[in-house]
Amino acid sequence: MRKLAEHNIPLREASITQVHSVLRDGNPLIVHTSMFANALASLANPKQQQQWVPLAEKNRIIGTYAQTEIGHGTFVRGLETTAIFDPETKEFVLHSPTITSTKWWPGGLGKTANAAIVMAQLYTQGKCYGPHPFFVQLRDFDTHHSLPGVILGEIGPRLGINSQDNGYLRFDHYRIPRTNMLMRHSQVLEDGSYVKPIHNKLSYGTMVWTRVAIVHSCSKKLACAVTIATRYSAVRHQSELVPGKPEPQILEYQTQQYKLLPHIASVFAILFSASSVLRMQRNVAASISKGNVELLPELHILSCAMKALSSQDSTQGIETCRLACGGHGYIASSGLPSLYTSTTCTITYEGENTVLLLQVARYLIKSYRAGLEGLPVLPSVMYLTAPSAMHQSPPLSNQALIEAFRISSANLVKETESRLCRQFNLEQNFHYAWNRCSVALVHCAELHSRYYMCEKFLSTVESIRASDRVRSVLQDLCRLYLIHHITLNQGHFLRSGTLSGVDLSTLEEEMYELLAKLRPQAVPLVDAFDFRDELLGSTLGAWDGRVYERLYEEAQKSPLNKTDVSKAYHKYLQPLMKSNL
Numbered sequence: 001m002r003k004l005a006e007h008n009i010p011l012r013e014a015s016i017t018q019v020h021s022v023l024r025d026g027n028p029l030i031v032h033t034s035m036f037a038n039a040l041a042s043l044a045n046p047k048q049q050q051q052w053v054p055l056a057e058k059n060r061i062i063g064t065y066a067q068t069e070i071g072h073g074t075f076v077r078g079l080e081t082t083a084i085f086d087p088e089t090k091e092f093v094l095h096s097p098t099i100t101s102t103k104w105w106p107g108g109l110g111k112t113a114n115a116a117i118v119m120a121q122l123y124t125q126g127k128c129y130g131p132h133p134f135f136v137q138l139r140d141f142d143t144h145h146s147l148p149g150v151i152l153g154e155i156g157p158r159l160g161i162n163s164q165d166n167g168y169l170r171f172d173h174y175r176i177p178r179t180n181m182l183m184r185h186s187q188v189l190e191d192g193s194y195v196k197p198i199h200n201k202l203s204y205g206t207m208v209w210t211r212v213a214i215v216h217s218c219s220k221k222l223a224c225a226v227t228i229a230t231r232y233s234a235v236r237h238q239s240e241l242v243p244g245k246p247e248p249q250i251l252e253y254q255t256q257q258y259k260l261l262p263h264i265a266s267v268f269a270i271l272f273s274a275s276s277v278l279r280m281q282r283n284v285a286a287s288i289s290k291g292n293v294e295l296l297p298e299l300h301i302l303s304c305a306m307k308a309l310s311s312q313d314s315t316q317g318i319e320t321c322r323l324a325c326g327g328h329g330y331i332a333s334s335g336l337p338s339l340y341t342s343t344t345c346t347i348t349y350e351g352e353n354t355v356l357l358l359q360v361a362r363y364l365i366k367s368y369r370a371g372l373e374g375l376p377v378l379p380s381v382m383y384l385t386a387p388s389a390m391h392q393s394p395p396l397s398n399q400a401l402i403e404a405f406r407i408s409s410a411n412l413v414k415e416t417e418s419r420l421c422r423q424f425n426l427e428q429n430f431h432y433a434w435n436r437c438s439v440a441l442v443h444c445a446e447l448h449s450r451y452y453m454c455e456k457f458l459s460t461v462e463s464i465r466a467s468d469r470v471r472s473v474l475q476d477l478c479r480l481y482l483i484h485h486i487t488l489n490q491g492h493f494l495r496s497g498t499l500s501g502v503d504l505s506t507l508e509e510e511m512y513e514l515l516a517k518l519r520p521q522a523v524p525l526v527d528a529f530d531f532r533d534e535l536l537g538s539t540l541g542a543w544d545g546r547v548y549e550r551l552y553e554e555a556q557k558s559p560l561n562k563t564d565v566s567k568a569y570h571k572y573l574q575p576l577m578k579s580n581l
């Protein structure tokens with residue numbers, strides 16, 4: 001909003017594309033206000049925070065988070081930028097030794113940021129201590145010119161979020177004070193000696209924080225898309241449901257209900273999981289400040305699992321909403337294309353989903369093996385070796401479905417661990433064996449994550465304080481969500497023996513009944529998200545439903561419509577038409 005204000009564009013008069021460029025196509029300050037701010041809050045010591053936080057809050061410092069290099073994004077331990085401590089001058093010398101060490105992608109790095117948190121391999125007294133964060137000024141705070149020894153630029157157009165700059169950065173033996181190393185968790189003393197952290201992954205803390213933030217953000221973006229597509233589906237009349245009868249709202253078609261209602265449910269599923277992970281993150285952050293890192297692995301794994309699932313679910317849901325709007329879903333003024341392009345990148349950034357799911361799988365296998373040996377395991381994975389309680393719940397009840405997820409997930413981990421053992425016996429190398437099982441390992445991680453999200457949805461709905469009417473609708477949405485994801489994962493439930501073919505047919509029948517039952521709630525549910533038209537930025541999803549008038553009005557704003565005959569006619573078409581005379 002601030003960006004629109006800066007251009008003196010009253011929100012109500014902003015064109016859809018102007019709104020998108022701030023809200024969706026990339027906000028050049030998003031990394032400054034999110035990752036850079038969190039890095040200072042979680043990785044800098046109090047003295048450093050006192051020095052830099054006030055300047056960042058006043059936007060005197062505009063920062064970014066510069067970790068990814070053109071040669072390495074996923075493999076953080078493989079980063080090549082070096083920070084070598086010089087005991088003579090008590091400085092770190094930052095350098096980009098290779099083309100592949102060029103920092104590449106950071107949001108705002110190209111033209112907006114004048115500082116960065118740079119992740120670089122720390123060397124002192126001839127030894128490498130791995131990637132560590134450093135506060136680095138990149139541009140003159142008054143002229144904004146790049147500083148000597150700092151080479152900056154913009155990486156070029158992308159699939160989306162093109163109204164923010166993503167940049168590249170190279171260092172040429174660039175010197176920074178020793179005290180620019182973020183020293184909350186580890187330090188290099190004046191004599192060059194290294195003081196190690198209480199956990200060697202604490203320097204990854206900002207990534208974990210951002211993954212948790214992305215989960216919540218994905219629920220909001222999916223909520224925008226289902227609002228647009230559902231309202232449009234209530235306005236759009238098309239075809240004949242009954243020959244000779246008036247064209248119905250497309251929301252009357254069961255296939256349209258199937259496209260939209262499970263994703264409305266998904267908004268709540270992601271939101272409830274986001275709240276749960278956020279609570280855990282706050283608890284773990286408080287524990288770390290007291291020196292207790294016991295639950296850090298749980299937070300790491302849960303943030304990986306939920307970031308992977310929410311980014312994938314919201315991206316797929318937004319694309320389904322776009323397709324559900326036919327041709328008008330493809331037009332920019334619908335808001336759906338920019339929602340898609342600004343959400344699909346969440347699958348890639350902040351930890352590419354496959355890689356994060358493999359982190360989850362590593363934890364599942366490790367915890368399963370620990371459980372077999374009677375060793376303690378952390379709460380979220382205790383179920384892996386716990387006895388099944390399938391038959392204590394009424395058949396096909398919500399609790400029985402959650403039990404089915406739990407047992408099927410445990411069963412898949414057990415099967416995959418056996419496969420890993422067999423592969424190890426063949427290969428006699430754990431890492432080769434791991435790679436030969438990694439597709440199955442990702443499936444384990446996905447099912448475990450889905451089980452978590454389903455369980456959170458049900459437990460939240462069962463405990464939520466709401467009117468009977470609201471509770472009843474949420475219960476129907478939750479039931480639809482559970483059944484929908486069971487039908488999408490039928491094989492796991494058949495293989496674990498938790499559900500039979502007859503059970504699945506019964507559940508499918510119930511799902512179709514739920515679609516019809518929830519149809520009248522569809523528009524009230526998305527209206528309850530209460531997005532202002534200006535923020536939704538959609539000709540299809542506006543509150544007043546004047547879709548066709550808005551499409552037409554928005555088209556008038558196109559520069560091409562300023563004249564009846566475009567300049568291109570005289571320059572290109574006319575010569576072409578005359579050339580054949």
Ligand SMILES: CC/C=C\C/C=C\C/C=C\C/C=C\C/C=C\C/C=C\C=C\C(=O)SCCNC(=O)CCNC(=O)[C@H](O)C(C)(C)COP(=O)(O)OP(=O)(O)OC[C@H]1O[C@@H](n2cnc3c(N)ncnc32)[C@H](O)[C@@H]1OP(=O)(O)O
Pocket residue numbers: 026027030031034035065067068073074075076077107161201202204205207208210213214217296297300342346349350351352355356359362363366
């Ligand atoms: C562009 C923005 C436009 C629009 C925004 C729209 C929506 C979003 C809006 C709001 C959301 C909020 C903020 C968004 C703002 C910015 C986002 C935009 C830009 C994106 C920024 C970035 O992408 S920053 C760079 C991100 N990069 C990564 O995430 C790299 C991924 N890789 C890794 O994290 C690591 O390499 C790895 C975890 C995969 C492996 O680490 P490694 O050191 O190799 O460890 P392993 O050997 O695998 O494991 C050893 C043990 O360590 C444990 N471990 C690993 N990591 C952690 C951790 N973080 N915490 C705790 N423990 C950890 C691991 O489990 C192993 O433990 P064992 O016990 O098994 O040994």
Ligand SMILES: Cc1cc2nc3c(=O)[nH]c(=O)nc-3n(C[C@H](O)[C@H](O)[C@H](O)COP(=O)(O)OP(=O)(O)OC[C@H]3O[C@@H](n4cnc5c(N)ncnc54)[C@H](O)[C@@H]3O)c2cc1C
Pocket residue numbers: 031064065066067068071072073074075104105106107161166345348349350351352354355358
């Ligand atoms: C819009 C956007 C904004 C970004 N902003 C920032 C930013 O502000 N700061 C920043 O530092 N970075 C940023 N990034 C970079 C982002 O963090 C990386 O792109 C991301 O971490 C993925 O790494 P990569 O690009 O090297 O992909 P790679 O890891 O090379 O992935 C390519 C393929 O290799 C596979 N792969 C990689 N490792 C493994 C493995 N161990 N096992 C199995 N498969 C594997 C992946 O699954 C994937 O299919 C941004 C990226 C985007 C798209």
